[in-house]
Amino acid sequence: MSTTPQPTGQCNIYLNLEQEPEVTEEGLSIALGYLYSSVTIRAITSQNARSVLAAGCLLGGMDELCNYAYEICRQSITVENISTWLQFVDAVPAPSDGTSTPIEQRQMPPQTAIFGPFAQRLREDVFDFLVVTLPQTLNVGGLSTPISPHPDGQPSDAGRDTLLQIFALVPFDMFKAAVESPTFQIVGSDQARFKFAKDAIDLRKRGIARGQGAEETVVLAFGGHNGGSTVHVTRKLRKRPLWKVNA
Structure with a gap:
């Protein structure tokens, strides 16, 4: 963003939005309108909130607007749009506390850097x-969850099946943290969490993990975890295949 002074005392503001794909014309329009009237905050919806947040962070000095847009974003996360949010968080590097399996660290890409701490x-x-x-x-696992036939003849939990389809799309670092989290009690037992992770990894092999040159696995530890996760x-x-060459 740059400004050019004019003879009349006005300034032209140039924004290179090609480098900020999260900022749309609608989001920028709402953010600029907020400079003149806080009433424009009413135009923020679940569809444009993330763009407004990006525009507000880009322009700066709009704490109220950014906090309001962020709250709309937080409330708008649903089953229907979770895949879009997963694409977003895939560009946000995961924090590391040094206690989990090392994960490849990446620099924050430009499309999420604009959000600052909101990312x-x-x-x-x-x-x-x-x-x-x-x-x-x-x-998931509830008595009221619809049950449908499974190809192998076993009853299928529709809620669990949907959860599996979603977790098959989750970036690895978040997938790992979610499955290992004791908070993730889909049925209330480590064995159920382990079985869920195993089934999800089978789906991921045909999707998000395919062609990455890496293999995902899950193990279940027994005893001595002192309250920590037993699912890892x-x-x-x-390993690349080795070819023997005969001289």
Whole structure:
């Protein structure tokens, strides 16, 4: 963003929005309108909130607007749009406390850097949605969850099946953290969490993990975990095949 002074005392403001794909014309229009009247805050909806937040962070000095847009974003995370939010958080680097399996660290890409601290807050909101809200919403393992026939003849939990389809799309670092979290009690036992992770990894092999040159696995530890997680997800690079050349 740059400004050019004019002879009349006015300034032209140039915004290079090509480098900020999160900022749309609608979001920028609402943010600029907020400079003149706080009434424009009423134009923020679940559809444009993230763009307004990005525009507000870009322009700066709009704490009320940004906090309001962020809250709309947080409340708008649903089963229907979770795939879009997963694409967003995939660009937000995961924090590391040094206690989990090392995960490849990346620099924050430009499309999420614009959000500043809101990027990490949104990432945490998506994580909480996956671990707490989503299993409850889908009533995973609940008595009222619709049951349908499974190809192998076993009853299928429709809520669990939907949760599996969603977790098959979750970026690895968040998938690992979610499955290993004791808060993620889909049925209330470590064995159920382990079985869920195993089924999800089978789906991920045909989707998000395909072609990455890495293999995801899950193990269940027994005893001596002192209240920690007994379910552990790891990812390791596949060994390249060795070719023997006869001289």
